[in-house]
Amino acid sequence: MNIKTGTSLKKAGAKHHYSGTDFWIKLKHAATAAGKELVEKSLWLYYASHRPETPTWAKAAVYSALAYFILPTDTIPDFIPGTGYTDDLAAILAAVSTISSYIDDDVKSRASEKVAHWFGKNETGKKAQQSSSP
Template sequence: MNSTIEQKGMPAEPTLELLQEQQPAPDEMTFWRKVKRSSKKLGEEIAVTGIKSWLAMTDSQTSVRHKAILGGALAYFVLPVDMVPDVLAGVGFTDDMAAMTLAANSVGTAITDQHEQAARDKWHSLHEPSVKAD
């Protein structure tokens, strides 16, 4: 046994299930509801950061460690209680922005170009005017 974690009976590389017990990731419906409701207030760059983080977190190729980092930031984003309430005009999403940006930057290449492009496409699809049939 080399590490203190192993000595305490915990695995050196925690499983996704163990991490989710400690910090549950948001469920898909809650995440997309929050994105749709607040994407204009967030602005494109922050919304895209959240969406690409979600896409990376749900990607089977992303490591458990990176999923946990992204899941923690995304859970903070969807929580109804914030350090800075989201309803405050101009500053309400600054804490969410900081958490998502820090998480996205810390996972490096776990967020791929494909995640980035899919996130931008999704953001733009949320803001396309609805086409009504005549």
């Protein structure tokens, strides 16, 4: 099964354990515990996967990393203080590295706005504006 040749994500199994709805639920509930970096990089992946220019193989890498983040059972349980999200961050960073050429300024800007919304303030210290869309 070669994902690069256009095999559908469904056939490739990349979306088998990934759900956009579950991603948003997990991210919103775990944002503070997971930390700003994991949240921001996860959003980079999410937004990059929705760009029409992002190829199927890159989307498969994204969905695999986000599925690992969503799964309730993983190598290091998320409830362990200080280290619970270490393995999730490693999976996310590996995917970011893999698809970095598809993470453009628009993707980073959208993620930055959402992070500012969830964490309260942007880099300049100004109160973040409310945003209702993903």
